[in-house]
Amino acid sequence: xxxxxxLLVGDYDxxxxxxxxxxPGLEHQVLAEDVYCVPLLWLAMFRPADLVTETFxxxxxxxxxxxxxxxxxxxxxxxxxxxxxxxxxxxxxxGAGRLDDHAALLREGVASMPGRSVTIELYEIAVLxxxxxxxxxxxxxxxxxxxxxxxxxxxxxxTDLAQLREGRPFPPARLVLDGLDAPDDDxxxxxxxxxxxxxxxxxxxxxxxxxx
Numbered sequence: 001x002x003x004x005x006x007l008l009v010g011d012y013d014x015x016x017x018x019x020x021x022x023x024p025g026l027e028h029q030v031l032a033e034d035v036y037c038v039p040l041l042w043l044a045m046f047r048p049a050d051l052v053t054e055t056f057x058x059x060x061x062x063x064x065x066x067x068x069x070x071x072x073x074x075x076x077x078x079x080x081x082x083x084x085x086x087x088x089x090x091x092x093x094x095g096a097g098r099l100d101d102h103a104a105l106l107r108e109g110v111a112s113m114p115g116r117s118v119t120i121e122l123y124e125i126a127v128l129x130x131x132x133x134x135x136x137x138x139x140x141x142x143x144x145x146x147x148x149x150x151x152x153x154x155x156x157x158x159t160d161l162a163q164l165r166e167g168r169p170f171p172p173a174r175l176v177l178d179g180l181d182a183p184d185d186d187x188x189x190x191x192x193x194x195x196x197x198x199x200x201x202x203x204x205x206x207x208x209x210x211x212x
Contacts, residue, residue, distance in 0.1 A: 002035040003124035007042050007195060010115035015052045015070035018121055031109050032195030032202055037163035038122050038138075039195045041099065041106050044085035045078040045118060046071035048142045068123045069135050071142070078118040079107055085145040092144065092154045093170070101173035102193050105204040112203075137161060162192045176205045 008017060010029040017023050032039075050073040056066045073081070082103055089099055110118060126134040137157050144154040159166060170193065171186035172178075182190075194204050 003128055005034050005038045005042075005125050005195075006030050006121040006198070007032045007039075008119050008121065009075060009110055009113040010117060012072065012115075012117045012119055015054055015072050015119055016056065016068055016121055016123065017119070019056055027199055029113070029115060030198040031113060031200065033198045034191060034195040036125065036128065037192055038120060038125055038161050039191070040089075040158060040162040040164065040193050041082065041103055042120055042195060043071075043138075043141060043158070043161060044089060044103070044145055045082045045110075046073055046120075046142055047081060047146060048139050050078075051139060051142070066123075069126070069138075070120055070122055072117060072119040075110065075116055075118050079110060081145075082107060088145050088148050091148050092151055092158065094151070095169075097170040099170060099173075099193070102170070102204070105173055105202075106194055108203040164189055164192045173204065 006018065008026075008029050009031055010017065010023070010026070017026060017029075023029075032042075050071045051069055052072045053067060053069045056068060058065055086098075086100055086103060093099075122138075126138075128134075138161060141154070141157045141161050144158070148154050158164075165185045165188055168183075168185055168189065171182060171190045172180060174180070175182055175186065175190045190204075194202075196202070197205050
């Protein structure tokens, strides 16, 4: 089974709501998902101060408690931070194109959902190789969205977190919506910028007047 990340919008007081087992209809609070990565514009909604660490009971009694870290922010702050990250992303990914239209589609999707908080379940991505290194890269990557430092290092870090394929301009925001012909790398990168739908339609894949 693929290791997945999930973008959720709901009324949460902590991270990893999917681990709790007591939230009815949780699957309908998932806006988007992806595999083996955390999409770039999901990350853009958060900053290091939004990272929350909690300890969870083990799934198996023979194992120890699980410590996990994930971003969690009020929806309005997450959307404001998404907008504020665009100038930094344009600097870090200079030459790849602007992400304003992509961010607008993500904003539309998040804003359309009820719930006061936005979070990402990303533990399955963190433990793919080295969770300690992943969390270090995550914290540094989120920090670069306010104050880019070494642009090459920032770009490499965010590219790795999102698993973007470099060497091409960012694909159009409406790549899927308009059914544009594109190389596989563009299809790949579009998903690594925004994720893909889970149970509900998302604005970057399904037109508003098109049934899900």
